[in-house]
Amino acid sequence: MSKQWNIAVVGATGAVGSQMIECLEERDFPVGKISYLASARSAGQVLEFKGKPVVVEELTRNSFEGVDIALFSAGGDRSREFCPAAAAAGAVCIDNSSAWRMDPDVPLVVPEVNPQAIAGYGKKGIIANPNCSTIQMVVALKPLHDYATIRRIVVSTYQAVSGTGSKAIAELDRQVKGLLQGKSPDVSVYPHQIAFNCLPQIDSFEESGYTKEEMKMVNETRKIMAADIRITATAVRVPVFYGHSESVNIETEKKLTVAKARELLKKAPGVKLVDDPAKGRYPMPMDAAGQDLTLVGRIREDESIENGLNLWVVADNIRKGAATNAVQIAEILVGKYLK
Template sequence: MGYKVAVVGATGNVGREMLNILAERAFPADEVVALASRRSLGTEVSYGDKTLKTRDLATYDFSDTDIALMSAGGDVSKEWSPKIGAQGCVVIDNSSAWRYDADVPLIVPEVNADAVAGFSKKNIIANPNCSTAQLVVALKPLHDRFGIKRVVVATYQSVSGAGKEGLDELFAQTKAVYVNDTVEPKKFSKRIAFNVIPHIDVFMEDGYTKEEWKMVAETKKILDPKIKLTATCVRVPVFISHSEAVNIEFEKPVTADEAREILRSAPGCLVIDKREPGGYITPYEASGEDATYISRIREDITVENGLDMWVVSDNLRKGAALNAIQIAEVLINRKLLPAKKKAA
């Protein structure tokens, strides 16, 4: 018997990607339902070779639904995830609403799949921030072998991380520059076309942004609370895929060759690292792909047991939709979620 899956926020960038990936991976679903707010009622979205019409989240009965893939923002998740979970439907939430709740597992399947077993406390599982997801996929195999003490990361995050408005703003501003028209920032604090903005999410009292704080808190929860991490998160004029320049200090000696070999055999990682022009991955090439790509692996000569690398991944896929569906697959493969009996 297959599963009944609801995609909440099905008309958004990540919701549409969830539907695409469910079809691509032949997820064992007997039925997939697209849900959205009342204002999007009846909007058509694609699921494989089918077209689904969105239904109203507010009036939907989750009692016969097995999995809700939630990508409708933190406020919606705070209100609806507990209600959905109480109806016996497991919520896999893409927002930040539940990531720091001690009773909600924060999961990247390649890193901490075993922690998923704790989902039954609230019937909610959290997806990490997009920039964190790709980072910990690359860090995990190295941490297991050499022990990570400290990480310094600078991110180069695409506008799709800010939703459809971010994509639209980059497109509109780029066009305006070419025709010598006025460039007006709306979604972002400053012009994004042909520019970079060292500011994602709100500023906190210590001068870090919330996006940077998320990377710290989530890496500790997913990987190891003893790891020290500092981040600078930057929005760049790229449509899809986040890139990260990562500096790592280890407890044990490490060489670039050892790291390269370990990462080549690690789940979710794909090493493209030739020391020649073009021998690395850029965000354009990672777009539409599932892997976390790792390039520019080299020893940091300024610190003992140090390593530098370049990490790139599609933020709509591994950073959001793909990771959520991989979590659902873990639940099923580990027989933690039997399909509900369907009415005859």
């Protein structure tokens, strides 16, 4: 019998935490004991794991005795407070927040791109999950970068409301239904109505005029792929429930034809090529929702520069953009590093 591992899911009642549980079940991760941890107001709820009831417990610094791996998706403040406590108790933390991503002693990992970085987990006992938009973009760009060396990236994202959480999902649903009934929209999660609208703001603005979300993509991509890549980003919230879309323009050192790009992406891990515009086949959020592959299409040369290419990249932000990526990291961790 293969070894089993004790797992804690921190933020188990949230959108990503719930998906982490589902991914552990789907991928048949070798779970021994599982603990669900959340805030005091969620403690006492009864969830399930593989058909058996699991009572949600309040998250405290003493919650990690005997835990091997702690999957965190409870926000940056809780990650900053509780990841060190979990690591001190002997657990390896895989954190979905932005709290540890740019810490030089914490690996920032996308398994299809830089799995070797997991080896550095021992410095702090923490591995960071990148931003959802960063994950899908680097999965698509990794094979192209390996072949032609990407010099510059210009990316615009069209991000689903599920990236904000369950309250945002409920708000979009409520606004759409209300507006169709002639009611004024209730606006609470976002600064403006999101139904039938697009908001060119995700997170707060910095002095540069960029948002924190945009700078996450810049800084995380450099840490994961190459420190000298030039990158600029515009992040937009759109009235879609699940699935982030991205328009990605790259400039490479050597020529990368459309045919070669398609050849590379067709065999790239974690990628599904969906690129037959003449037949109306291209990636869409509704097709990405519920699966773990990153869909890539609309591949065409950028005729304004010598070595340029445009791509359209779509993925389920809650699955590959968060929960699945974390579980994939855990799979490599127990397969290669933990004893």
